[in-house]
Amino acid sequence: MITVERLCRTFGDLVAVDDVSFEVRDGEILGLLGPNGAGKTTTLCMISGVLKPDSGRVLVDGRDIWLEPTVVKRDLGVVPQEVAVYEDLTARDNLSFWGSLYGLSGSELRERVDEGLTRVGLADRAGDRVKGFSGGMKRRLNLCMGLLHRPRFLLLDEPTVGIDPQARLNILEVIRGVTAGGTTVLYTTHYMEEAQELCDRIAIIDHGRILTVGTLDELTRLAGEAEVLRLAGGFDGIQARDRLQSIAGVRVLQAGDGSATLSVAAGGPGLLAVLPAVLSSGLPLDDVSIQRPNLQSVFISLTGRELRD
Amino acid sequence: MAAFHILRRDLLRYLRNPGRTALLFAIPLMMAGIFALVFGGGGEDGGITIRVLLWDEDSSLLGRLLQGAGDRPESEGRLEVVPVGQEGLEMMNHGDASALVHLPKGFTRAVIDGTPAVIEVIKNPAQRFLPLVVEEGVILGATVLSTGSRALRPELDVISSFLDADDAPEDAAVGALSASFNRRAKQFDSYVFPPVVKLEAVDVGASHDEETAASPQGIAAVLSVFLPGFAILGVLFLAQSATRDMLHDRETGVVRQLLTAPVTPVSYLVGKCLSVLVVSAVGLALLVAAGAAAGVAWGSPVAVVAVIVTAAIAASGTLLLVMSVVGSERQGDAVATVVIMSWCMLGGAFVPLSQMPTFLHPIAKTTLVYWATTAFSTLIAGGGIADVLPNLAVLAGGGALGIAIGAAVMGRRLARGAL
Numbered sequence: 141m142i143t144v145e146r147l148c149r150t151f152g153d154l155v156a157v158d159d160v161s162f163e164v165r166d167g168e169i170l171g172l173l174g175p176n177g178a179g180k181t182t183t184l185c186m187i188s189g190v191l192k193p194d195s196g197r198v199l200v201d202g203r204d205i206w207l208e209p210t211v212v213k214r215d216l217g218v219v220p221q222e223v224a225v226y227e228d229l230t231a232r233d234n235l236s237f238w239g240s241l242y243g244l245s246g247s248e249l250r251e252r253v254d255e256g257l258t259r260v261g262l263a264d265r266a267g268d269r270v271k272g273f274s275g276g277m278k279r280r281l282n283l284c285m286g287l288l289h290r291p292r293f294l295l296l297d298e299p300t301v302g303i304d305p306q307a308r309l310n311i312l313e314v315i316r317g318v319t320a321g322g323t324t325v326l327y328t329t330h331y332m333e334e335a336q337e338l339c340d341r342i343a344i345i346d347h348g349r350i351l352t353v354g355t356l357d358e359l360t361r362l363a364g365e366a367e368v369l370r371l372a373g374g375f376d377g378i379q380a381r382d383r384l385q386s387i388a389g390v391r392v393l394q395a396g397d398g399s400a401t402l403s404v405a406a407g408g409p410g411l412l413a414v415l416p417a418v419l420s421s422g423l424p425l426d427d428v429s430i431q432r433p434n435l436q437s438v439f440i441s442l443t444g445r446e447l448r449d
Numbered sequence: 450m451a452a453f454h455i456l457r458r459d460l461l462r463y464l465r466n467p468g469r470t471a472l473l474f475a476i477p478l479m480m481a482g483i484f485a486l487v488f489g490g491g492g493e494d495g496g497i498t499i500r501v502l503l504w505d506e507d508s509s510l511l512g513r514l515l516q517g518a519g520d521r522p523e524s525e526g527r528l529e530v531v532p533v534g535q536e537g538l539e540m541m542n543h544g545d546a547s548a549l550v551h552l553p554k555g556f557t558r559a560v561i562d563g564t565p566a567v568i569e570v571i572k573n574p575a576q577r578f579l580p581l582v583v584e585e586g587v588i589l590g591a592t593v594l595s596t597g598s599r600a601l602r603p604e605l606d607v608i609s610s611f612l613d614a615d616d617a618p619e620d621a622a623v624g625a626l627s628a629s630f631n632r633r634a635k636q637f638d639s640y641v642f643p644p645v646v647k648l649e650a651v652d653v654g655a656s657h658d659e660e661t662a663a664s665p666q667g668i669a670a671v672l673s674v675f676l677p678g679f680a681i682l683g684v685l686f687l688a689q690s691a692t693r694d695m696l697h698d699r700e701t702g703v704v705r706q707l708l709t710a711p712v713t714p715v716s717y718l719v720g721k722c723l724s725v726l727v728v729s730a731v732g733l734a735l736l737v738a739a740g741a742a743a744g745v746a747w748g749s750p751v752a753v754v755a756v757i758v759t760a761a762i763a764a765s766g767t768l769l770l771v772m773s774v775v776g777s778e779r780q781g782d783a784v785a786t787v788v789i790m791s792w793c794m795l796g797g798a799f800v801p802l803s804q805m806p807t808f809l810h811p812i813a814k815t816t817l818v819y820w821a822t823t824a825f826s827t828l829i830a831g832g833g834i835a836d837v838l839p840n841l842a843v844l845a846g847g848g849a850l851g852i853a854i855g856a857a858v859m860g861r862r863l864a865r866g867a868l
Contacts, residue, residue: 188709210711218709222702226458228466237458241451241710269465285706295709 141166142293142326147186147196156182158348160196164293169315169325171339173332173435175445179348180328181221184297187326188218200293214242217291217323221298223278227271231262231281234270235288242289256284259317261310276307283311287318294318294325300334312338332435344439351442360433367411368393368437369402369418373425383421389414393440403441451712455720459694460727473690474732477683478739484675499579500529502537502549507556511568511590515550541571547579548572550587558612560598561605600637604629669744676745677825678798680736681760681818682789687732688764689785691725692771695859696778704863714863718856722765730761748828752837756824759844763817766851767792773858792816797823817847 142164149157157179164170172180185191187198189205189212198205205212225234235253239245244252257263260280270278283299296315300308315338319325329335335342336356343353352362369390371380381395384402389409394401404414411430419425431437439445463470501519505512519530533540537549551569559566570587572580598605607626611618698704698721707717734757737747747753771788775781793799795809796818802810813819824840834841 185705190705190708210713213709213711216709218706220702220706220709222705224702224706226462226703228462229458230465233458233461233465237454237461238710240454240457241707241712 141201142187142324143199143202144183144187145197145199147183147198148194149182149186149191150194155348157186157193160345160348160350162343162350162353164324164326165341166324167319167322168340169319169327169338171335171342172326172328172345173330173335173342173439174328174345175330178330178345180330180345181297182348183345184218184295184326184328188216188295189213214289215292217286217289217294219283219286219294219296219299221301223275223282225270225278225281225285228269230267230269231257231273232266234281235285238285239288244289252288252290256288259287259314260284274304274307276303276310279303280307280310280314283314287314292323294323296325296327298329299327300329300331332439336435342435344435344442346439346443352438356435359435359438362438367404367433368431368440369404369411369414370427370429370431371400371402371418371423371425372398372427373423374398375400375423375425380423383423384418387414387417387421390418393444401440403437451710451716452720452723455707455712455717456723456727459691459721459724463728473687474683474735477679477686477732478736480682481672481676481679481736481740482743484671484679498527498529499582500531500546501583502531502533502540502546503552504533504535504537504549505552506554507552509552509557511556511594512552514590538571541573544573544575546573547576548583550583558609560594561609561612563598563602563605566594601630601633604633672740672743672745673829674801674826675799676736676740677822677829678793678818680733680740680825681764681796681798681821682793683736684729684733684760684764685768685789685793685818688725688729688761688768689771689782689789691728692721692765692768693778693781693785694724695721696772696775696781699863700778708863714860717863718860722769722852722856725765725769726761729764730757733757733761733764746829747825748831749833752828752832752834753825755834755841756821756828756837756844759841759848760817760821760824762848762852763821763844764848766848766853766855767817769855769859770851771855773855773862792818795819796821817844820844820847 144160144162144164147157147160148155160179160183162170172183174180182191186193186196187205189198189209192206200212200215203212205216226237229237232253235256236249239249239252253266254263257266260283262277262280262284265273265277270281273281279299283296286294286296294315299311299315303311312334315325315327327335327339339356341353341355342359344351344359352359354362375398377396377400380400381392384390384395384400385392389405391403391405392400393403402414402418404411415428418428501515503512503515505515516530516532518524519528531546533549537551540546541549549571551571553567553569556566556568568587568591570580570584572584604626607622607629611622611626698707704717708714737753737757741747767788768785771785772781775784795813796816797805797813798818802813802819802823805813820840820843824837824844827836827840
C-alpha cells in the first residue's frame, strides 16, 4: 500500500500541492483526476522520490521513500509524462540500460526485455533506433521501461496524452494486465473517461488539494446523485442567475452570457418538475441538455467548473 | 554501480553513432592536418618568398651585391630582389613587397671617402617578420661595408684621390694600389680563413628537388609545433560535447526518470563525469596516435600517457564548470565555445607564447590550455616526465577542482530543479 500523508510543496509563491493525503490500496488502480495544473505531476514526483516535499511523507508498504530511497525505489515503477528515452539508442539498448539499473543482467535481463517488447507490441522494432519511432511507440517503450523490473507499485503520469487511439488502447490494456497480476497502480489523468473506465477508485484534485476520494458510485452519490442541466441561449449571466436560483430544487453551478449549468438534487422535486419551471423562466433558450451523473458532474458540483477548464 | 551503467550507456551511444563519433574525433585532427599541409612545405615555391624592392640611385656595389643575392640559385623562391626607381615608394604604399632598400646618390663615394653613408629601409607595416629579415640583412651588409671602409682606409683614400683627380691615374699608381690590395687581402686571409665558426644549414628531410614534390618531414615538423595546441582544442570540444549531454538529460526529463530508479544524484554525476573523462582521454589519445603516425615524435610514452590523462581531467573539469552555471543546452554551447576559443588563443594553442605580447604571458599561464600545450611541446622537444611534473600537477589539480565545483553546482541544481 502507498500512503500519502499531508504532502505540501510550493514553488516560490505558488502552492502546487497543499496538504494532500490519500492511500493506494494493494492491487487497485487509483486514479488521480484533475485539470492541467491541478498538482497531479508534482504529487507523483514527490511519491516517486524525485521531488522532496516541503512537508508530509510518503510510505510505501510502511517505508518512507525519503528515508530509504534506494530500497523503496526498487519496488516502484514510474512512467513519467515526458518520454525520457535515448533516441540515438535502440529500443533494446534503452531497456537493457534501464533494467541494469535495477540489477538485472545476463539472460534474465534479455528475457525481460524480450517479454516487455512483446507486451507493448514493439518486438519487431527492438533493434531500431528510437529516433524513428512515432510518439505512441515511444510512449509504449516508456511504459515498458517502467514495467521491466516487475514493480509492485506502478506510478503513471498521464501516459496516454497526445497519442493515437490504437496506442492508447494498447497502453490501457497493458495496465489492466499488470493489475491483474497484482500490481498496484496510481494513475494520473485529466481524461474523465479514462478514469471512469480504468480506475477502481478516483481521487479528484484541484488547485493542489484533494477534493474527494472514492469509487465512481461513491463519488456520484457524494454529489447528491445530481443531474445536470445545461442551458444555452441569448441571455446574460446576471439575468440567468436571478431567474434560475429562485426555482425550487435547483442549484446554479455556473451562469454566464449565453450559457448556464444547473444541478438538480435527487431529494428535491425532481427533473420533471424543474424542467417546466426552467422553460417558463422567461430566459431566451436555444438549447437544453440533460447530463446523467458522472465524473464531470461530480467535478462540477465540487468545483463549480468543468474539468476541461 | 549505477555510475558504471551510466558510463557504459554513454559509451554505447558513441558506438551506435559511428558517423557522428568519427566526425567529433576527426575535426581537430583535420584542423591540425590542414595546418601541416599549408605550412609544411611541398609547394611549388618551396616556402615563403621575401620580396625586396631595390632603389639604387647610386648604381652601387652594395646594390649589385643585393641584386646578385636575389639571382643566386639557392635564393630561388625565397628571395626576390626587384630593381625599382622612385615608383618603388608607390609600390610600397600598395604593399607590393616586404621592404624597400634605398641607396641614395653618392652612397658609394661616401663609403670610399669614409664619410657617413645612409641606407634607408622602408618596411611594410602589414607584415611582421619578413621586413625584419630584410632589415637584419641590410644591417649585416652595412656592418661589412663599414668594417671594410675602415680596414681598407689607406687604399680607399688612394681611390678617392683618383676619383678627385682630373686625369686618369698613372699605371704605376694603379699597380701600386693593386699590390697594396693584394697584401691587405693576404693579411685578412689569415684572419678570415679558415673560419672559426662554420654555419651549416640543414634542410630537415628531403633534398630540394624532392621537397617540391612532397615533404612528409616538413609536415611532421609543423605538426610537432601545432598538433599539441590543436589536440588540446580537440579535447576541449570533445569534453564540451560530453558535458552538454548532462544539460540535454536535464531538459528532456531523462534525469527525472533516472532519479525514479535506484540512482542517486551523486551516482548520476559520477557516471557522467567518468563518461566525459573517458571520451576526452580516448579522443586525445587518438589525436596523439594520429600525430605519431604522421611522424611527430611525442617522446616518453609514460609521460605522454600522463599528459593525456591529466589534460583529459583538465578539459572535463573546465567544461563541467562551464556547463554547471549555464541555463540551457543552447546557452551552454555558446558560452563553452567562447571559453574554449579564448583559452586556446590565450593559452598558446594556436600561436606559440614566444610570439605573443609579453603582457599576455602571465594571463596565458592562468589557462589549463597553456599547461597542457607546453607539456606536450616539452616532451616533443625531448623532455621527460620530470620536466612536465609541474604541468601534470596543475592540470590534474585544476581539473579536479573544476570537476568538484562543477559537480557540486550541478548536483544542487538537479536537486532544486529536478521537477
